[in-house]
Every structure is written in C-alpha cells, then in structure tokens.
Amino acid sequence: MRVLNSAARTPLARRSALLTLAVSTALLASACGSGGSGGGGTAGSSGGSQTTLTYWASDQGGSIAQDVKVLTPELDAFTKQTGIKVKLEVIGWNDLLNRILAAASSGQGPDLVNIGNTWSASLQATGAFLPVSDDVMGQIGGTGRFLPGALAATGAPGKPPVGVPIYSMSYALYYNKAMFQAAGISTPPATWADFVADGKKLTKNGQWGVSVEGASTSENAHHAFTFSAQQGGSFFDSAGKPTFDTPQNVAALKQYVDFVAADKIANPSNAEYSNGTEAVKDFATGKAAMLLWQSADATLATYGMQSGQYGVVPVPFASAGASGPTHVDSIVAGINLSVFANTKNKDAALKFVKFMVSKETQTALNKAYSSLPSVSDAYTDPAFQTESVKVIQSVLANSAAPMPAVATESQFETVIGSALKNLFADAASGKPVTNQSVAAQLDQAQQQLLAGG
C-alpha cells in the first residue's frame, strides 16, 4: 500500500512502472509462498522446543479416511507420551513408491515412511533410509522379538536392515460360504485343479468364480512369484541375474491369466482393475465367490461383509503333496517402517519406531488392520486367536517365501506386473493367450529390467 500512496505523487509513467513492480512483487511473493507450502513434507521443529515428525503411512484399511481414523488415536497417544507431534499423511499404493523415490532423489521427504516389505532391497540400494544398527535393534527389543520371516524382508541378506516390520501379512484364499453351499461344494479347494473346477461351478448368472486385480502391477507380480515357485521356477538366479523366460515362469503366468482366458472363471472386466480395491469389492458384494488376497478382513469389513459370511484357507498348491521348495503359497507380505536418512529429527524418529513396535501399539494397529503383529509378544491378545489369523500365521510360519531380495525387485514387480496386465488385456478382448505370447511378454520384461540397471 505504501508503494501505491507514494506513487500518487509521481508522474504517470513512473506511477505505472511502480504499480507494475508492486504487482509483480506481490505475485512473486505469493508464488514463493505457495511453492513453500506446496513443496512441504519436510518436517522442522516448528518454533520452540516442539518437534514435529512427518509420517507417510501406507493405505492398510481399504480407504485413506479409514487409515486416518485408525492411526490418529495411536499418534495422539505417542504425542502424549513423548511430547512429539506427528504429521500424518496416508498415501495410496499407486503413489507410494513414486513418492518415496521423489523424496529420496530430492532429499525433501518425511521423517518416517511405511514401505511394502518387498521393496526393501531396492530401496536399500538407494541409501535413502537409515540402516537399523544393532544398537537401535537392541533398544527395540532385539532381533529375537520379531518374527523371523518378517525380519528377513527388511533388506538384502548380510546388510543392516533398512526398516523394522510393523504389520505382517500373507496371501490366503477367501471364499464365500453361501455361494459354496449353493454350488454344492463342501470343502474349499486345496489344489489348483480343484480351484478351477470349483470356479467353473461357481461361475453362473452374472456371478464369477474368482475376482483378480488384473491391471495392478504389484498384485500381478506377487501371484507370478508364488505360481512360479509352485512350479519350481524362479525369476532370478542365485547371482541375482534375471531368468524370466523359463518354461516354469511361462506356465506360472499362463496359469494366472487363464482364470480369464481358458478357464473363464474370472470376469474379463477384471483386466481393468488396478487400484487395489475393485477385486475385493467384487468379492465383498457377492459378484465373485473367491478372492486371493493378503489379510483382507479389515477391507472386507469396510465393504460391509461380515466375518461369518466367508471362510479363509491357504492358497491352493500345484498338487496335494507339494513339499520342499514348491511348498510355497504366499509371499512374505508386510509393511516395514523406515526412517529417512535425511531426517533432521533422528532421535524423535527412533522414539516413534520404538513406539510403533511396542506391544500395545502392535496389538491395537494389527487388530484394526487384521494383519499380524511382527513381534511375538503381541500374540497373547485374543484378537490374534481367530481362525483366519491362525491360517495366515501358519502360512507365514510354514509356506511363505520372501520376494527376491535383489536391488531390482521393485522394477521386477513393475515389468512382470505389466506383462501380466498386457496378457490379461489380450485375454479379456478374446485374443488367445499361448505359451508363445506369454514367453514374448516375459522376454520383453526381462529386456526392460536389464535396461534399468
């Protein structure tokens, strides 16, 4: 304003020049202002002694609002205990990895972040996360307190882990009890041959045997890994070199796509599903009778399905007597909590990690998310004594395998997931899915993966 007032006494040309200057300064200031707040995410101690941590949580509850509802009381408890505030942002699975990468490359990120544990080795390679030292591990109860499988998925073997497991999960087969009864199926399938046969019986009158998330790269990649392991195949050799185009992997991918292509037990529309909720919704609303999913109880409840309406059993095997390395029916799924290396609040962040793996927090959060605690002392709670929890617990203990702990793991998920997405698209639009077309996709995926390195 002062500028304009003084301008009133100056000649016209000067005045307009000053006015323009004033306006551009104002614009400049506002641009900087919005840039500052828009690019936010870095937490700083906001005046005084109050520390604020920024925490990016993954979407565990079926919707971001649900996650905020679950996490807020816990974060409040943490603030009460320690006086440290936590700024929460829940990020959907579609964006999480990109956001982490952007944060890692710019150095502007949160203090703490949830990661899918399968990305551990990849993100470890970037150096974006603070390694968990033996000292820190000791402070949170030592390695002996954590489930061994979950702990294995915190980085490449032989390197200090870059996170601590907070939620543990595995895949299981969820089936609709009423639909099984109506189709005259007494026991849920234990082999894929039974699964397909049952699926065909269940597919009728606009209802489908199974729903899959055919355009979700991560879901696709997890199934590709498990199906391949059941065939005795693998996507990487012992040296970490990709070995995509093998007969076992071709058979694995084809088996999964055939749910739509040859067996026709999944709705072709599933080829479009990508955001990680649609297949669950189809199952919860009775459009599909079976679902292969990780710890789905909480999400199913969000969509209005009662726990009595569905049963939970392990994912089928290739044959009834599967044993040894083919005795795999799930990835070791789960969520790790990692501290960004750039954090300015290291001590506060470690306090938060300690809080998140405490028995109380583990019990409360895993109960709400229907996942399993990653620490053994939290299992005394009756919430973890239910049928479905026991199934998942046993899968995790006996038959879950960790995804390849190679630096290119996250690229692997993308390229294999994309290959399956393309194959599902072919199947959905009636193009034949053959061993040749699967092999071609695998070959292309491998070239893309090698191109990344």
Add this chain to the structure above:
Amino acid sequence: MPAAIDTARSRASAPRPEPPSASSPRSWARIRRAGLPYLLLLPAVLFELLVHVVPMLVGIFMSFKHLTEFFIRNWSAAPGAGFDNYRFALDFNSAVGRNLLHSFEITCGFTVLTVGVSWLLGTGAALLMQDPFRGRGLLRTYFLVPYALPAYTAAITWEFMFQRDSGLVNQLLVHDLHLFKTAPFWLLGGNSFWALVVTAVWRTWPFAFLVVTAGLQNIPGDLYEAAAIDGAGTWRRIRSITLPQLRPVNQVLVLVLFLWNFNDFNTPFTLFGNVPPPQANLISVQIYDTSFQNWNFGSGSAMSVLLLLFLLLVTAVYLLVTNRRRKAVD
C-alpha cells in the same frame, strides 16, 4: 516458444506508429524510456530461467549419466555415460528402443488426430457463435467448461465413463442403443487409443474455440459487407475472408495445440494409470516409465532430450514454412 508467439503476434497486429523523431537531445530520458520495458521483463526472464531453462539444463546433464537407483541420492556420484543413454534409447532392436519408437508413432497419430479434430470443432463452434443470438453468452461459457476443469478431474471422469461394466459409455452403446452384443473395453486394447483421443479432444477443443473466437473479433465487419454486396455466399465468405484473416491466429493455435498434445502426460496417466496399454502408450508416459518404473533416470532424460530436439525441429520447420507462405501470400 514464447519468442515464437511474440513474433507471430506482433506481426499479426496492425503496423506500429512511427517512433518519435530520433533527434531529441534528451537521451537519458530516451534510454530510460527504452530501458523500462526490459526492466519490467526482468522478473519474467529470471523466472523463465529458473523454471524452464535450469531444469532443462539439469535434464541434459542427467542424460549423460548412468543415473540409476544407486545414485539418485547423490547425482554427482553417478558415472558418466557419454552417449550410451542415447544409443540405448535409439537401439530399435532392443525392447526399450522398440517401445520408444512405437510410442513415438502412436503419439504422432494421436497428436495429428487430436489437433485436427479440436481445431475443426473449435473453429466450427466459433463461427456458429459469431452472430449474436439469445443465449450466446451462456453457450460460449458452457463450451469453455472442459477447458476450465482441472486436468485430473476431467480425465478421471472419462475414466469412470469408459469402464467396461459400470461406465456410462457402455451403458449408452450397449444397453440403450444395442450397438454391441458384448460390452467392449475402452481402457484396454485397440479401443484405448480412441478413448484417449476422445478425452484429449474434449479437453483441447475449447481452447481452439476461445482463440478462434478472439481472432474473429479482429476481422473488420466491412469486409463481410463488401463481400455480401458482391454476392458471396456464407461458404465463400468463410473461405475467402474468415480463414485468410484467421491465418496468423491459426498459425500459433495449431502450433500450441501440437506441442501440448505431443507432450500430454495428464490425460493418459489419469486414464490408464502407470502402465498404459501398448496401443495408447504416449511418449511422455513411456519416458516416465523408463525413469520412474525402471529407475533409470539417465536414459529417461536422454529420451526427453530427444523429444525436445524433435519438437524444436518441428517447430522451427513449421514457423519457417508458414512464415514463408504468408510472405508469399502478402
């Protein structure tokens, strides 16, 4: 780019008045007067440098590095790559080079179609809206709605409409009009290309409409009156007066539409997610995939630089040809 628009615009405007006679002794005042525009431009130039030129230079720098996940936290530690990234992107025998070439072809087809249809729709609507009638203002505003909507909102709405089972498009085509026996996919396979074009045209044409409408206001009315006296019909008047008079406007409009659509990322990314169907794989998404999905920022940058060079070339040739043509016409 902005320079190109500026020259085009200054040429389009009426001849400027002669500058005041140069014999004035008050040279300080002259310097001040001449310097003022540059002073006022200075903040814009600085911001242009900051917002466009610096990131561009960083991108070019990155394209000569082996910038993978191991180095994203400390770029300077990434080993130099020489022209490896470029050689790799242009090796059409490998999967990556082949995909890049394929997406380049798709993008060319997509851009030509989108710009062509958008221009036709925009010009047609602007001509129809030229003569006053009741409700004209309302309709003009209504036409601008797609342009005013945020890109994400617009594209995600189309994504919902194109869904196979629950989308409005199939509801209309399959259930109401019975044009198809089984519901087609719009977001997968060959149809995804058309879904992309439709969405892009819907988002782009209001801009063409807006610019052509503005251009029409500058055409002197007496030209039409003279033509009417000479007995020229509507079509003749459009061809002989409107279109030639709009030429400078169209020159810029087509160029801007071309550049926008060729680089469009929001529309395909919102419609198809991170992995688009191969038939609708635009080059910007392909570059994004190389950078962020395969974590190879070096070759992603190399592809971006190649794209930049291509667009520069097209723009230069376009401006050269159209300007020369106009001079010939003048």
